[in-house]
Amino acid sequence: MSSLYGSICLSDIPRSQMKKVMCKDGKERIYLNIFVGERKEPATFGDRTYTHFVSCSPRKEERVEGESYFIGDLRTFQPQPSSPTAEQVDAAPSVSDSDDLPF
Numbered sequence: 001m002s003s004l005y006g007s008i009c010l011s012d013i014p015r016s017q018m019k020k021v022m023c024k025d026g027k028e029r030i031y032l033n034i035f036v037g038e039r040k041e042p043a044t045f046g047d048r049t050y051t052h053f054v055s056c057s058p059r060k061e062e063r064v065e066g067e068s069y070f071i072g073d074l075r076t077f078q079p080q081p082s083s084p085t086a087e088q089v090d091a092a093p094s095v096s097d098s099d100d101l102p103f
Contacts, residue, residue, distance in 0.1 A: 004075065006052075012071045017058055019031050036054055039052060050074060050075045053074065054071050
């Protein structure tokens with residue numbers, strides 16, 4: 001399973017979608033129902049390609065025609081390996097006696 005990362009625009013969240021909930025610990029917190037979906041076609045902006053999106057997820061009866069619930073883009077996280085692969089080690093040149101090694 002791949003990980004996703006990106007950002008959301010807090011200014012674009014319709015205030016009507018923010019719900020105040022009294023939690024079991026007695027504190028009132030604000031929640032937002034969201035939906036994460038996969039784009040039919042990836043969107044590329046500069047060197048970034050977004051494969052998923054985030055939107056508010058209001059109930060059907062709460063939806064307002066013409067209101068945009070889109071709040072952000074996500075892309076697939078591509079971790080960079082910290083160690084070389086076995087293939088990279090096999091392809092690397094051998095160390096000679098004249099190489100200045102610290103040990």
